[in-house]
Amino acid sequence: MEKKSDVVVATERYGSTGFWKYVAKNGIIERRRDESESVGRRGNPVVGVFKRVFLPQGYPESVSGDYLQYQFWDTVQAFSSSLSGTLATQASLRGIGVGNQEATVAAATFTWLLKGTCIILLADGTGMLGRILFAWQKGSKLDSEAKKWRLFADVLNDIAMFMEILAPYFPAFFIFIVCTAGVFKSIVGVAGGATRAALTVHQARRDNMADISAKDGSQETLVNLAGLLVSLALIPLVTNNPMLTLLLFFLFTVLHLFANYKAVRSVIMETFNEARLSIVFQQYLEDKQILSPQEANLREPVFLEFRKMVQIKLGVRLQEVVKCSQELDLALKNNRLPFLLGVHNGCVCVCLGPKASVCDEIRAMCQAVWLSNMLSHQTQQKQSHWEMVRESHKLMDKVFDPFIKGVVAAGWDTGRTLLDWDEWRVEWKSKSS
CATH class of the missing domain: 1.20.1250 (Growth Hormone; Chain: A;)
Structure with missing residues (x-):
């Protein structure tokens, strides 16, 4: 039992499983377990050995919550x-x-x-x-x-x-x-x-x-x-x-x-892949609510899907987006971002510039998701693909900044993504030049 004359000169802990303190008494420093901090944490010694052998060092702080x-x-x-x-x-x-x-x-x-x-x-x-x-x-x-x-x-x-x-x-x-x-x-x-x-x-x-x-x-x-x-x-x-x-x-x-x-x-992943970003962005367009990583991961499909949907191709060659100078002008209209979008053979294609950031990649994917949904639900050809691309730019100018701030606040990691980009990178001339 610690006396009033005892002086605690230092404390230490081993992860979250053990707490000790060093007490000075008559010039001698004695190491004692801190019972006030260790209440409810001391377990069976056999279980402790089992954890050290089969679980990563620093568990549970050193691993993800799942x-x-x-x-x-x-x-x-x-x-x-x-x-x-x-x-x-x-x-x-x-x-x-x-x-x-x-x-x-x-x-x-x-x-x-x-x-x-x-x-x-x-x-x-x-x-x-x-x-x-x-x-x-x-x-x-x-x-x-x-x-x-x-x-x-x-x-x-x-x-x-x-x-x-x-x-x-x-x-x-x-x-x-x-x-x-x-x-x-x-x-x-x-x-x-x-x-x-x-x-x-x-x-x-x-x-x-x-x-x-x-x-x-x-x-x-x-x-x-x-x-x-x-x-x-x-x-x-x-x-x-x-x-x-x-x-x-x-x-x-x-x-x-x-x-x-x-x-x-x-498994609760905090990085965006195509499925998780699509789920979160579509929910935001519906009711302005940002799903947490846990909510989106629970909705993410875990079986391979073979149903026919409008495919999204990321990081394609320029010729898969535009076929002529007129189409390049249409792709660049109202667009000063380091990516181009187009529709080719029924697929939404995204051509990425070499200076595109992770944030640009997320925005490009969001636009591609919106275009894919529009094409999937389009019963008849009421407007051209390029008109839909222009609409996607206008929409993203309004919603992307609050959306990206919301996903960061919700706990998503926007420093990197798991989007499946191919390696093609294209530099193009601006429309004015």
């Missing part, structure tokens, strides 16, 4: 995926003759070496090709639409494992099915790894991406160990029991997809 909820659902999906993978692997091994009691040892060994090697080579080769092609086509989308592609990767992974389970029942197409599943899994590897990195960037609040990634790896290792122990008890039950295999796979898949959906839904 970290714990996301990691919980990510752990659930990883565990269920581990068990589903065990069932799929067992089915694949059965398909190449492992466990066939009717075969001799020599025949089983020959079958395993020949058939297994061919399948591995084919599956790996097609998987490598699929990985390269997917990264080429969709690499830039994995940053701007991380939630969608994260969920897509897990759905595709379940489809691939389901194909591996069914493959032994179609021996004539076994190699084709397994190779196709291999391609799917290679795409899953690219999409899953890239979107995980994008989400780690979002979670890191102290430039501690490496620490978060390392602790995420530790969590995954622990989950895989738990999955392995459960699998050891599971394999004897499902061996030579295809109905139970399919039933368990179905249950694990449902749990896996549900956990993944909850995981991506729990």
Whole structure:
């Protein structure tokens, strides 16, 4: 108990989990836990060790507010995926003759070496090709639409494992099915790894991406160990029991997809991508209300959409906006901003200048969203595209400044964006020249 004669000469804390003070008494400085600050904060020592091993240093201040909820659902999906993978692997091994009691040892060994090697080579080769092609086509989308592609990767992974389970029942197409599943899994590897990195960037609040990634790896290792122990008890039950295999796979898949959906839904990103900016800007045009990051993220679609809408292309070549000098004059009319807008082949195209700022990019995207909505709801051609472009400039002159101030006040990060701009940058002459 601290006496009145004791003098506190210093205090210290370890994040938000522990508080201490240094007390001077008779020329000696003694370190004591500050019970007044630590009330309700001292927990089980075992839990404390667990946190230090599996959570980033400085948790919870060093990560985003959605970290714990996301990691919980990510752990659930990883565990269920581990068990589903065990069932799929067992089915694949059965398909190449492992466990066939009717075969001799020599025949089983020959079958395993020949058939297994061919399948591995084919599956790996097609998987490598699929990985390269997917990264080429969709690499830039994995940053701007991380939630969608994260969920897509897990759905595709379940489809691939389901194909591996069914493959032994179609021996004539076994190699084709397994190779196709291999391609799917290679795409899953690219999409899953890239979107995980994008989400780690979002979670890191102290430039501690490496620490978060390392602790995420530790969590995954622990989950895989738990999955392995459960699998050891599971394999004897499902061996030579295809109905139970399919039933368990179905249950694990449902749990896996549900956990993944909850995981991506729990992520609250404060930077704008096309979907979030579109949601916030359209709401502002309706009632002048600015949605918070949490409100907009809850409305953001997390499934890939295949419905037909007026597409927006950002950072295109000049020839996709204007075709002649007359159209260039129309594009520059009432426009002194470092971007040009136009409509080409049913798409809203934005041509960006080299000196455009992040704020200019946000404004260009807002105008493109407005144009896209106007074109989507236009039942008949009442006005030309260039007239609509001029209207968009007039509208943005009125609403953009209060809009951008509102989004900053609502907690949005306007210092950078996740808008999917291509690399084309164009310098054009002003209309007067």
